Amino acid sequence: MASSILQQVFGYERFRGPQADIVAHVIAGGDALVLMPTGGGKSLCYQVPAIARQRAGQGITVVVSPLIALMHDQVGALHEAGVEAAFLNSSLTFEEAQAVERRLARGEITLLYAAPERLTTPRFQALLDGLQARGQLALFAIDEAHCVSQWGHDFRPEYRGLSVLHERFPGVPRIALTATADALTRADIVERLQLQQARQFVSSFDRPNIRYRIVEKKEPTQQLLRFLEAEHEGDAGIVYCQSRKRVEETAQLLCERGLDALPYHAGLDAAVRQRSQDRFLRDDGVVMVATIAFGMGIDKPDVRFVAHLDMPKNIEGYYQETGRAGRDGLPSQAWMAYGLQDVVNQRRMIDESPAADEYKQVMRGKLDALLALAEATDCRRVRLLGYFGEPSTPCGNCDNCLAPPQVWDGTDAARKLLSTIYRVQQKSGIGFGAGHLMDILRGKATDKVAQFGHQEVSTFGIGAEFSEAQLRGVLRQLIAVGALAVDAEAYNTLRLTDGSRAVLKGERQVLLRESVSQGGGRTRRAGTRGAAPAAATGLNDAGQVRFAALKAWRAEVAKAHNLPAYVIFHDATLAAIAALAPQSVQDLQGVSGIGARKLEAYGDEVLRVLAAA
Missing domain, CATH: 3.40.50.300 (P-loop containing nucleotide triphosphate hydrolases)
Known part of the structure; x- marks a missing residue:
């Protein structure tokens, strides 16, 4: 069933990577924690099971999503694919929200998107209770699951309330998905969402492109x-x-x-x-x-x-x-x-x-x-x-x-910098910022150096052979490893720490890359303003013309539907059509990204556009 849904609804011939195993596990009612890189196809890991479980009479899937705009676009994309989906969020009027709830009660929705804070409200809990009582609650999908963890890069306290899903609806399977979680964050997700018994699917984090x-x-x-x-x-x-x-x-x-x-x-x-x-x-x-x-x-x-x-x-x-x-x-x-x-x-x-x-x-x-x-x-x-x-x-x-x-040994420079900080603080009783300390070490007779008499410090000028860029690299390393501290209350001055001792004694080596600050590329890319997108670079001249015509048509359709253009068709799909130059609707069958609903909705229009190109 899963493969046929993938082909008929979404227009893809086969699953990628671990998608097939994840989908099969969730369709069978298993809990899952999915780590998959951005662009790896996380959405299909719950959308295909949602369709399969509804077709099996198991009800709707509730998707926890943190952003209104994301809900809008994902629901729009599902509608384009012929899937009944809806969202409940603050962008809806009370009457519109009630209409969604009535559709839910009638079993007309396959996927319902909602924000985490809405899921924990009494009204929404009552809605879920009603679905559960009728045996119409098939799956919970928790997107951007790293938001539940204090160790994650985008912690959101409202995600903590999602533990109620397991406590209140223990028989409903859950799939939590994220593109980014180290081992600490992963463990926190498992604990906070009570996914100890869930199967973990960890894809490669590599994005080779x-x-x-x-x-x-x-x-x-x-x-x-x-x-x-x-x-x-x-x-x-x-x-x-x-x-x-x-x-x-x-x-x-x-x-x-x-x-x-x-x-x-x-x-x-x-x-x-x-x-x-x-x-x-x-x-x-x-x-x-x-x-x-x-x-x-x-x-x-x-x-x-x-x-x-x-x-x-x-x-x-x-x-x-x-x-x-x-x-x-x-x-x-x-x-x-x-x-x-x-x-x-x-x-x-x-x-x-x-x-x-x-x-x-x-x-x-x-x-x-x-x-x-x-x-x-x-x-x-x-x-x-x-x-x-x-x-x-x-x-x-x-x-x-x-x-x-190139690599250079910055240990000597690090020791001289730390010695300078020590001696300056001894002499003046206050801390100083990076620029002034580097001036002392490099022997620059600035007004500030003269004002504080720092030309008399024993380390004045002993680092003249080091460039400012080199010394800044050394300071970055020393701060990062805790051998230097930034005193924010004293205007971001630098001070020694317990970790300074190992470097001063030569017990810790400081190896650095040579300073490289160029910002542009080594070669100018051929594609500039007005050139075809990357997806179309392999097309011949006639194919480029067809691709441009398809893009212009897609833009009109997207505007009419109030959706991003890629929700209608990805560039890769348009490029495949342009290369194929189909003569009939049947020729479009099997093109990646064209499911049954899109073939029916847009097949004749695509042929018209190509004929006029």
């Missing part, structure tokens, strides 16, 4: 511009920044340089955010400049790059955010600029947090792991996958594999 590139900050916005103009002109992408101010400044700069860029952060009016998100999802070539408030549940398949102008908090966040690129499996890039101030800011936020010491210690470890990824001289992908416990071999596609960096 994504090229990882990390550069040291040096005029980061200019580095970003060089990267975009050299390699991603006209592409859809996301640029992440830490602050709202930086988001707005960067979006404005990109617009001034001719890019179609939009700002997105929690400080903007909700209606503005929604319009921006709709434009990003529905239009081609839009660049969203955003804080981490944007992104969860973004299903747009043709995001060609994700750039970070500031370092995230941890590898889970980095992996989740970069995973929004290349969901269609085509070549994409994850680019990040990082610097000393990123490390200082992230470490300070952890130290100033009112959280318990145990939590702070875990967060410091996660930050250290991300910094180790940024400073790595070996394969980025090996490091990234290793964090999630997955062994791998060098990918040959990340920046380190393509151009192995």
Whole structure:
């Protein structure tokens, strides 16, 4: 049954990876925890069982989803595939919500999407009780399950209330799904959702189509511009920044340089955010400049790059955010600029947090792991996958594999820096920031050095052979490993810690990559504004014409249905049609992404468009 649903409803010939095992397990009534990378097909792991269990007379599936926009698009996609689905959220009027509830009572809905906070309300619980009493509650699917964990990168307290599902409806199977969870987060999900007896399905975290590139900050916005103009002109992408101010400044700069860029952060009016998100999802070539408030549940398949102008908090966040690129499996890039101030800011936020010491210690470890990824001289992908416990071999596609960096021993520089901090604090009785300390070590006679008499410190000038970029790399490492601390109350000054001693004594080696700060690509990409999308690059001239005509038609249909274009057909499906040049509706059968409902709804229209192209 599962294979026929996959083919007839969704238009796919076969399951990918562990999907078939997951689907079979859930259809049979088993609980499951599914870890699968973004773009790996998590939705099918509960949508196919939902259809199968309803056809078997077991009732509806309730899907816990954290975002209204995501619910809207997923329900729209299911309608396009001929599946009865609905959502209950705050975007509905009271009358519209009542109409959904009446359809539920009549058994007319296969999948119902709802936010976690709604599931725990008395009204919704009563609704579920009624379904359960009639034997019409088939499955609970908990999407973005990492939100339940305090160790996850996007903890949401309302997810904690979902433990009620097991307690109140113990006979209803549950499937929890996430793209990102290390071992600690995974264990927390199991405990919080009471999934101790659930079977765990852990897919490979590898996204081989994504090229990882990390550069040291040096005029980061200019580095970003060089990267975009050299390699991603006209592409859809996301640029992440830490602050709202930086988001707005960067979006404005990109617009001034001719890019179609939009700002997105929690400080903007909700209606503005929604319009921006709709434009990003529905239009081609839009660049969203955003804080981490944007992104969860973004299903747009043709995001060609994700750039970070500031370092995230941890590898889970980095992996989740970069995973929004290349969901269609085509070549994409994850680019990040990082610097000393990123490390200082992230470490300070952890130290100033009112959280318990145990939590702070875990967060410091996660930050250290991300910094180790940024400073790595070996394969980025090996490091990234290793964090999630997955062994791998060098990918040959990340920046380190393509151009192995030079390594230098920064132990001597680290000892001299720590000695300088010790002597300056002894002399002045106060702490100083990184820039001033580097000036002393390099022997720069600045006004501030003269003001405090620091040219008399014994370490003045003994590090003249080190560049500022090298010393900043040393400071990043020392802060990351706890051999230096940032005193936020004293204007981000640096102070020694218990961990400084091992470095000062030469018991701890500090190895670093040579400073590399270029931001652009090594070669200019052929595809620029106006070129065909990546999915169509293999088409001949006639195929390109057919593809362009199909895209224009798809845009009209999507606008009429108020849905993103990819919900109607993915680029890959349009490219397959353009290559096939079908002469009849029967010729379209078997094209990946065209199920029975879409064939019936759009087959004749597709042929008309092709005939006119």
